[in-house]
Amino acid sequence: MGSVSTYFENVKNAAVTIFEGMAVTLSWMFRRPITIQYPDRTPEPVKDTLPDRFRGILEVHIPACTACSACARACPIDVILVETQKHPSGKGRLLMRFDIDISKCMYCGLCTEACPTGCLRHTPVFEATGRDIHNLVVHFVDGPVVPYKHKKGRPVPASPPPGDIVQALLKPWDAEYVAWSPGEFVERDAGGGDGEKGAASPGKVEGGATGSGSG
Amino acid sequence: MENALNKQAVSDDLMILNMGPQHPSTHGVIRFVITGDGEVMQRAVPHVGYLHRGIEKLAEGLPYPSFVPFTDRVDYLAAMFANHGYAMAVERLLGIEVPRRAEYLRVIVSELNRIASHLIGVGAMAMDIGAFTPFLHGIREREKLNDIIEELCGARLTYNYIRVGGVSFDFPQGLDAKIRAFLDTFEPLMEEFDRLITVNEILVKRCANVAVIDAETAKSYGLVGPNLRGSGVDWDLRRDLPYSAYPDFEFNVCLGRGFRGTLGDAYDRFIVRVQEMQESVKIIRQALDGLPEGEIKGKLPRKLKPAKGEAYGAVESARGELGYHVISDGTDKPYRVKIRAGSFNATSIVEHASRGLMIADLVVLIASLDVIAPEIDR
Ligand code: SF4
Ligand code: SF4
Numbered sequence: 263m264g265s266v267s268t269y270f271e272n273v274k275n276a277a278v279t280i281f282e283g284m285a286v287t288l289s290w291m292f293r294r295p296i297t298i299q300y301p302d303r304t305p306e307p308v309k310d311t312l313p314d315r316f317r318g319i320l321e322v323h324i325p326a327c328t329a330c331s332a333c334a335r336a337c338p339i340d341v342i343l344v345e346t347q348k349h350p351s352g353k354g355r356l357l358m359r360f361d362i363d364i365s366k367c368m369y370c371g372l373c374t375e376a377c378p379t380g381c382l383r384h385t386p387v388f389e390a391t392g393r394d395i396h397n398l399v400v401h402f403v404d405g406p407v408v409p410y411k412h413k414k415g416r417p418v419p420a421s422p423p424p425g426d427i428v429q430a431l432l433k434p435w436d437a438e439y440v441a442w443s444p445g446e447f448v449e450r451d452a453g454g455g456d457g458e459k460g461a462a463s464p465g466k467v468e469g470g471a472t473g474s475g476s477g
Numbered sequence: 478m479e480n481a482l483n484k485q486a487v488s489d490d491l492m493i494l495n496m497g498p499q500h501p502s503t504h505g506v507i508r509f510v511i512t513g514d515g516e517v518m519q520r521a522v523p524h525v526g527y528l529h530r531g532i533e534k535l536a537e538g539l540p541y542p543s544f545v546p547f548t549d550r551v552d553y554l555a556a557m558f559a560n561h562g563y564a565m566a567v568e569r570l571l572g573i574e575v576p577r578r579a580e581y582l583r584v585i586v587s588e589l590n591r592i593a594s595h596l597i598g599v600g601a602m603a604m605d606i607g608a609f610t611p612f613l614h615g616i617r618e619r620e621k622l623n624d625i626i627e628e629l630c631g632a633r634l635t636y637n638y639i640r641v642g643g644v645s646f647d648f649p650q651g652l653d654a655k656i657r658a659f660l661d662t663f664e665p666l667m668e669e670f671d672r673l674i675t676v677n678e679i680l681v682k683r684c685a686n687v688a689v690i691d692a693e694t695a696k697s698y699g700l701v702g703p704n705l706r707g708s709g710v711d712w713d714l715r716r717d718l719p720y721s722a723y724p725d726f727e728f729n730v731c732l733g734r735g736f737r738g739t740l741g742d743a744y745d746r747f748i749v750r751v752q753e754m755q756e757s758v759k760i761i762r763q764a765l766d767g768l769p770e771g772e773i774k775g776k777l778p779r780k781l782k783p784a785k786g787e788a789y790g791a792v793e794s795a796r797g798e799l800g801y802h803v804i805s806d807g808t809d810k811p812y813r814v815k816i817r818a819g820s821f822n823a824t825s826i827v828e829h830a831s832r833g834l835m836i837a838d839l840v841v842l843i844a845s846l847d848v849i850a851p852e853i854d855r
Contacts, residue, residue, distance in 0.1 A: 286673045
């Protein structure tokens with residue numbers, strides 16, 4: 263009876279191969295588990311285990327930013343907003359606003375490659391959330407600042423460890439949304455800013471949205 | 478596309494069943510409208526378009542290099558190929574030479590990506606059939622690959638690694654050894670995977686002789702990649718239209734042979750993927766051994782402005798031929814980018830191949846075609 267023997271052949275095959283598969287599964291019971299309980303029981307913070315090139319949330323080290331807008335132009339989806347203005351003294355420019363919308367960014371890295379001073383970089387920070395999505399727009403400058411001017415042979419201002427800047431600027435998840443308004447102009451002795459020493463009469467910043475004019 | 482739900486007469490005793498778009502075994506948002514006579518399908522009509530993001534149109538508003546991150550989203554399980562095809566088309570348009578080292582790096586990451594994609598492909602197929610464990614084994618191995626690629630380029634899925642003119646990063650220190658270590662552990666694990674599921678009689682019985690696509694039909698529907706080779710058609714772009722550094726390597730093109738049933742059944746397509754992973758391992762080893770020194774990015778003008786004309790670049794992706802047809806009108810933005818993706822054709826054959834199939838076998842058919850929704854819709 264061919265069909266009967268095929269039937270039992272099938273049953274035998276199924277039993278044997280299932281047993282074999284189960285043996286494999288069982289053997290994994292005695293190997294080291296690879297599962298990690300995220301986020302509260304990781305052996306070390308995930309942030310510290312990430313490779314150097316990890317493309318996390320962007321941050322910009324303002325004291326080294328030349329306000330050249332190369333990053334904003336490189337971004338295919340207009341995540342970065344760089345606003346500059348003429349310096350009130352008529353010489354040079356002021357960096358008025360530097361926003362990165364981390365809820366919109368796709369972490370492609372094109373902007374960081376365009377940055378001439380390397381002040382814009384990806385960080386190992388990857389956890390950010392907010393009840394209001396507008397809170398995920400990170401404002402890197404509070405008020406107008408004199409952009410960095412690069413001079414040959416001089417090192418770019420040293421920056422804190424990656425992640426520190428943006429971590430400090432991220433709001434708690436349940437923070438109320440408050441619209442950003444530019445603060446007041448502060449003279450800053452950053453890198454090449456000294457080229458325009460004294461030029462910045464802190465008085466009025468043309469078109470500065472606050473209109474406040476104290477120093 | 479006709480809407481079977483509206484059109485079918487109610488009187489002919491056929492049952493109309495809707496599957497998807499939110500269905501775990503449609504591999505993304507695809508909807509199938511099944512016309513069935515009891516358990517037997519007359520046909521299953523795929524309705525696509527739920528994941529259409531207009532990527533081709535987006536290309537027309539972006540400079541050539543800026544479109545690369547968008548190609549990642551064409552096929553998020555195998556984004557390296559999507560990068561590569563576009564980069565190749567633009568390179569042909571510009572007539573630039575890519576450094577050897579970059580070509581080798583491209584091959585290495587592509588093959589790593591192929592393994593990652595096939596692991597999901599075969600794992601998900603087993604899961605759709607009812608075996609959950611193999612999927613986790615696949616995911617576990619893929620996770621290691623993701624770690625390797627993350628170390629190389631900083632991202633786990635949307636790599637943006639292969640750029641016009643080369644690649645974005647060179648190997649960091651020690652990655653070479655890491656890849657070799659992975660390959661060494663991967664090979665025994667592959668054998669274990671075979672013992673776990675590939676020879677499993679239930680899987681075999683479930684897939685063998687199911688959803689048979691013969692060679693002629695496969696060709697006429699324009700199937701590509703493992704689906705085409707599963708039907709026994711000996712066609713692989715890596716060998717037959719050599720690109721990048723593939724002519725330097727030796728590998729076999731895996732074909733379906735009716736391993737446990739008919740040529741071109743679901744099991745053949747499954748096996749072809751399993752075997753292709755082993756071939757990829759071979760290619761990666763050869764590429765690592767022969768990795769030349771040198772630049773990783775060719776000389777590019779600051780602004781890419783190809784002359785008027787058009788070019789086509791196609792790669793053998795994990796899902797078959799993935800081609801980009803780029804037309805330039807002489808400006809720094811493409812006039813038109815057309816993406817030819819394997820999953821679209823693979824979906825189109827569902828209506829034909831589902832004729833006479835049991836409803837329960839539809840998931841076997843879909844899974845064996847390894848379609849991925851973003852590639853269908855773009
Ligand atoms: S990482 Fe990409 S998307 Fe994000 S800001 Fe930079 S260029 Fe734009
Ligand atoms: S972050 Fe870099 S690219 Fe962007 S404005 Fe500053 S210096 Fe220029």
